[in-house]
Amino acid sequence: MELGDLLQQAQCFTNDTRMDEDMPRVDRTISQVLQATQELHSRVTLTGTHDLKAHMLLGSKGVDLPKLSHKLETLSARKTFEPLDPVSDTDVHAFLKNERENAILSVIDETNRGIFESVERHKWRRIYAEWGEEKESLLNALIGPKQNEFPDVRRQTVLTTLAETPMPSSRLNRTEELYAQEIASYNQSQIQRGHRSNLLAAFANLAAEKFDNQLVSEMWSVLQFMADNAPPSRTADAIKSRLATQKFVQQARTYLERRYKQYINTVIMENPLQAQRGGIPNVYSSVNSFVSINFAVPATLVGLLDVYNGLPLWALVYYSLRCGDLGAAVRYLKETGVCYDLYRLLSMMKEGTKGEQYSRIEGALKLEYNSKLRSCSDPYKKAVFAYVLACDPHNSHAELMRSIDDFLWMQLSILRQQDGREYNVEQLTYSGLQSLILEKYGENYFNAREKAPLYFSVLVLTGQFESAIEFLARTEDNRPHAVHMAIALNEIHMLGTPSSMHHPLISVNPEDPAPMKRLNLVRMLVTYAKCFEITNTSEALQYYFLLRHFKDDNGRSLMLSCVCDLLVENCDQQMIDLIFGNEDDDSGQTGIFAQFHTMDFDKYMLAGMVGDELTYRSNFETAIWLYFIGGQLDKVMRLVCSLLSQVVHQPPTESSMRTRLRQIIIHLEDLRSVQRVDVEPHVLATYTMLTQLLVFFDHYHKNESQQASEVLANFRITPNDCSEVEECVANLKSLCPEVTKVLPDILLAAMDLIYEEYTKIKENGGSRSSFDSRESTQTDDWKNENKEGILRHLRTKAKALTNMAVTVAYRMPTATNKRLVQLEILMH
Known part of the structure; x- marks a missing residue:
């Protein structure tokens, strides 16, 4: 084919591939195509297939590799880490630039040095630890099976025997113990001599003499000086009386x-x-x-x-x-x-x-x-x-x-003063100064975190006792001082407290002028004493005694409420003896609570409160012993009836609730012989019935049929024939529901005794029934009645028990009815 023909064919192909789009058309001659092909071939052969693959990979992701290579070549690290060139003194811009870069370089160098030193320390620490472990393993390997033969080994004997009566260590440090001793002395002076000593002065003297902290002593000094102005009336509000005077x-x-x-x-x-x-x-x-x-x-x-x-x-x-x-x-x-x-x-x-x-x-x-x-x-x-x-x-x-x-x-x-201000002149009032110190400047201005005594003194000097104490109570070291400062101010009626003990630690009363706040002393003191009420119970009660004039939601003394909560949460025999004393102890030692005798409350009232709370929490056994201490035998009788109805039918076992209840009943009977108990007749009748049923089931479980039948016959709780069913049901109605709960077990036990007697007479031909104790007035003809008559009489009793089970207003368990009917049928 000639070149003209090839040219004409190429033009045809070009016309066919021409598209009606706005994209520009690229025209290349044959020589240009040949030249581009040669350049591409030389580039591929020179750079190799790896560079080609790199171009293809990065190109597929939209990265221009030649342009990126050019940018990388222009980068230079010389200006970053090499020493800077000196500049003349008159070139300010260059001088500042050098200073900035020098600062950056110094930070980088210091950071690198710190990292290197840290890594070095960690490396040697790890090396020494591994060496120590290796030496320990080698020494243990040298000891071998006979450690007594290892030379020059000193062994220290460790005492592992515990004390006979181990006591927990005190949670109070030296400062808190000194405060607690001062509180105890103050309380005893009030109880014994009936007058209040100056608790604030006592604490200030204690801080000056016993504490090795001048800042704490200064805080007590400024508080004592500012509190020297006692309010005119102890019933007046502390906040209002403080602001009403100059x-x-x-x-x-x-x-x-x-x-x-x-x-x-x-x-x-x-x-x-x-x-x-x-x-x-x-x-x-x-x-x-x-x-x-x-x-x-x-x-x-x-x-x-x-x-x-x-x-x-x-x-x-x-x-x-x-x-x-x-x-x-x-x-x-x-x-x-x-x-x-x-x-x-x-x-x-x-x-x-x-x-x-x-x-x-x-x-x-x-x-x-x-x-x-x-x-x-x-x-x-x-x-x-x-x-x-x-x-x-x-x-x-x-x-x-x-x-x-x-x-x-x-x-x-x-x-x-607010009433003496000239409103045409800008002047400062007391409330304005307090707001300036507390709100405008605040803790950040005074650097209160590091200078707590200074900020405390400023607040006290501006009459903001509550805010000062609350600020001091935030830190662990100053919390004991803050608590006792609040106690001392409250004892002289200079602490503003909220109307309810449920308020937060610091609160605002809308009736008070801003920025005065009120401090919840109850919350602060109870939280403080809760930390050591288990290990230092006597000291905790001394603090609770300070709350005797506060009332809880039920109108009771808050001291009784706090001690009641203590006993309810930790109500074991050791704690009860510690608080109330042990009556069986011949040493004559009384409990801790005996020293807080006042006309408002005593240990009997406290024991009753604890018993009521334990009863509410269903801890009936412990509540019974608290009622014994409180002398409330009527409540003891009610709880005994409630508990006895649950376990009276069970066989006696050692350390069971039934056995413990027997001890409680014995103790109750001893007290009833010397103390009158005011209780409702139906409760007394129920208690008497349940105690006799306890005896009945004891004989029943010991297979003493004769004694069990006699106990059951004396109380007419089960009928002898069908004519006595209504009478027995009426007797049950006069008793408490506790007896009715035991009725299924009573009927089953009575039916078992009848069936056992029936079987014995039928097999042995006996002529006397153990259920005839109530008919002792019958004639000798009845006692010598033939065997068939006795069996008929036993069947009649069994029928009466079955009738009673369906007559009484109590839904008997299905198993009980089934068992009663089954035994009755077996007698026919």
Whole structure:
């Protein structure tokens, strides 16, 4: 074929493959196709089949391998891990870039070094552990079967014999034991002498003398100082009485001022040469010496106004006020003659005289402060005016507030009562300060997790006892202190408690002003005592005694409820003897509860409560012994009837409930002989019937037919003939249902006795029946009646038992009816 023909045929094929689509058409000549083929062949032969397969694999996933290879070639690790090139000092951008990269490199290097060291430590630890195991195995292999022959082996004898009466170890640490001893002493003083000692002072002395913790001692000290103002009435609400008076504000200021005087004296003693203290030892001279030390350098006087004898006047006045001595401040102002109006106002504040003249001078000074002193360069002068005028609460006086005490003292000094506020001037109230400390600043501001005593003191000084104690109770170490602080405050009626013991530990009463909260002392104390009530029962009862005036939901003393719960949850004989004492013990020792004798409750009331709770929980046997202790024999009789009806028909076995009930009945009968029991007649009749049935079944199971028949005949519970069925059914109705429950077993036992007697007479030809004991008045002709008459009489009794089983208002078990009918039929 010629080339022209090939060209024409190729054009035809091209026209056939042309499609009506928007895709661009690629035209290649034969030479271009040949060139592309050669390039592809050379590429495949040079790179090999592996690169081809890689191209095909990555291409199927949408990856352009040539482009990816180009990107990888452009990557360089030189700028990341190689030393940086130095830059000139004037190139700030390069300098910052180098610093940033140096910081990154240092972190990477430090991390690598830490990882390497950690791996090294773990490696050697593992090596040493494996060496130790290998040495141990080698030594064990050397011992062999005869360990006595192994040389130089020291053996330590371990005591494995337990004590005769092992006791659990105490759950109280030293601090908790000291607190518990103080609580016991306090309770005994109330029980024996009838007066309350100062528990708060006792705890504060204990913390100062016995605890090796200065911070705990300081917490008790500030609480004792603030609680020195007892409420006017013990029936008044603690929260309302605390907020209704300014005594707590003044008390907090006095505490902070005393601490600052101690600080000033400490600084003076450490710098005696600079202080040059002399004259009368009072606040005036102490402040003069203290200011001399702080402003010994002339440069410290820059910006301060009214320098007096080389010392800043307003610093002298401020520190006099900071120490709580208005007289010293008035004296400084009088000596210098500066600001006569302020001198007169301070003099009136010292004398406590307020009136129209006081208000006029105060108003003039406020105008002066707002117009001039807000921009004053002397921070001491601004602080003095803010103190005297009780204004400008938003000025933090940052130059002078060197501690939390300084800040709190200033805030307490500028407080105004709610009813004495001037609503055209922005002023701070007591509730506002409390909200500022508790809510605005809060625990994070004071770093309360690490400085718990500091935050506690701030809350106490602002009158928020409940929030302070709740915060302290969150940590395990401070919880004992918090619990006893709450106890001490409650004993002097200064703790705000909720109306219900079911409230959470800290709660808010809508009637209380914000942000005051109430602390659930009951929940806190019970939770605390629950931890050691098993191992330290006596100490736990001492704490529960503090709750005797609280009432539970049923109106009972909360102390009785707590002890009742303790006994119900751990009601064994050892715990009962520990609480109530053992009556059979000749040593004369009484139980723990005997020392809490009051007119409101005694051990008999407690024993009855525990017995009722155990009865409710179906622990009847233990409840019976509690009722014995409580002297409630009527309840004992009821429970005995209930239990005896369940087991009276069973054969006697050792350690069974039936055997234990026999011991209870013997003890009950002994008490009935010396104590009158007030119980309903039908309960007494039921008890008497069941105790006799106990005797009946004892004879029945011992095959003593004669004695069993006599016991059954004496109580007329089963009929002798069909005419007595209605009488026996009427007797059952006068008794409690407990006897009716035993009736199927009674009828079966009676039928077995009749059938046994019937079989014996029929086989042996006897002439006397054991069921004839009630007919002792019959004539001798009846006793000598022939055999057929006796058998007929026994069949009549059996028929009467069957009739009674279907007559009595009790659904007999099917097996019982079947057995009764079967035995009756066997007698015919």
